[in-house]
Amino acid sequence: MDTIKALIIDDEELARSIIREFLSDHPDIQVVAECSNGYEAVKAVTELEPELLFLDVQMPKLNGFEVLELIESDLIVIFITAYEQYAVRAFEVHAVDYLLKPFSRERFDQALARAREKRTRKEFVPRLDILSAAKPSNEPAERVLVRDGSRVFVIPTEKIDYIEAQDDYVAIRSEGKSHLKKQRLSDLQAMLSPRKFVRIHRSYILNVDRLARLELYAKDSRMAILKDGTKLQVSRSGYEALKELL
């Protein structure tokens, strides 16, 4: 039989137990692990490579949307929450379905049927949609999440020095370390506060608090000297953006 590896992610034991119970009617779904927080979930997804997630939204440390943001593999996700307002965001990330607590066995079976269908048609959650929905509406992000293997780093935005584009990745420099994240520089820029972070160059976003001074080094070309001595190139449009803010 074609089995589907699944992960149950909820911080409440009772909430996990009812999913387990409802799954007992579906031998094709094999629960490979149960996780009680977002960190465990990211680790389990990386190591166990499940195809289906039962994902609670409200959890300690990382919420359900943030867990998705950190996972790169193609997944089928069923959101489970007591909050109706998350249903809208669940749709935004093209989740297969969402279940509002408490839910009936019939409703659960229906969600599973939809999940199986999506799996055969290989309709997974698109990465870009997740990244845009992971952040609660218009508020600028207060932290950036980065995963290294199965480890998760939470970087508060005020601790970011600057961000550099590197092919498909961005390198986030913070406290002397560099964290790689698979994201476009412009997408990351859209998440950050425009009053703190400026795109000074095609390849750089600068935290303006780190800027020590600007030096002119050729016509229309400037260097931003950071407080720690780092030099970053500033383009003409980058200079205009900086001037506007300072």
Add this chain to the structure above:
Amino acid sequence: MHPILANLERFAVYIIGWLIFGVMIAAVLALPKDFSWTEALALAMPLTVIYGLICLSSWYVCRFYTLQKTPIVQVLAVQTIASIITILAWGVVATGWIFILERGVGIMELQTRVVAKGPLLIGINVILYGLAAAVHYLIAAFEASKESERRELQSRIFAQDAELKALRAQINPHFLFNSLNSISALATHNPAAVRAMTLKLADFLRKSLRLGSQESIRLEEEISMSLNFLEIEQIRYGSRLQIVQQIDDVCKGCLVPPLILQPLVENAVVHGIAHLIDGGTISIEAQWRGSVLHVHIENPIDPDRPRGRKGGLGLENVKKRLRAIYKEDAQLQIDDRDGVFRSDLWLPAQTDLNLNRPSPETVPTTLPSQM
């Protein structure tokens, strides 16, 4: 702002009043034939209106030496001095005006004739000052009563609003949905736990509906409602949620507004325990300190959690409600440091005088006739 100057209508009435006085004073001067009507009007009208304007300053005296707070002898003394100063000021203006009329317009011997009427004019001015002061005291009283009416209305609206919000927060739909999900999860394997949970939920809902509509309840009842809520959450969170309570016996009879602790306890769970992987302990303490009841609620909180999402609204409601009920006599202090969230509530310790009143637990909630 001066109440007469601030309102154009009032100012017009005031000036018209003084114009009438001006005509009356002119008549007093013209009727004994010492002055012609033209002379009397030219002299009295502008000077009376100017005197009226000077008298406006008595508002500041009236406001500073209010009738309520100042002994009447002192009010009389102060107002006498003020009237003398006012009349002196008027005297200076009058001298100038008489000079202009004599030299500029050419009215003969005006000064001598006015000085002859001096005592009469001063007497009239003293009376007019008294009238102006009386008007100002009346306006002050009127404004004060309007202000207190407005404040009372506002505090009533605040109280109602806060109560409504507290009630709505009380029956937080997410709390209910999550509890119902726990019941649903327990249904197959643990019917006894299902029964226990439904009873706790029913108990909590009934208490909040019954006590929420009262003006004040005993601290004992308030705490028992908070514990009831926490026990329900305990079923959901399991060992992640621990409860410790230390309520001094003397405090139990203190009267508190119903559901005043509920937003604090709910915050402790929703913004504290729920965001900690290993959970923690919520502690509730109540002590009697002199004439003050002190309730302290403490819970661990995730220090890494971004600020600005920590239940500001619930706390704001508690503060508003306290202000509406106790004015400056109650206080809620929040302290969020080193991973611990502390709420300290100080209330005037008011006790239930009727100690023999039966505890509500023994009062049947459904009367036999209704069954």
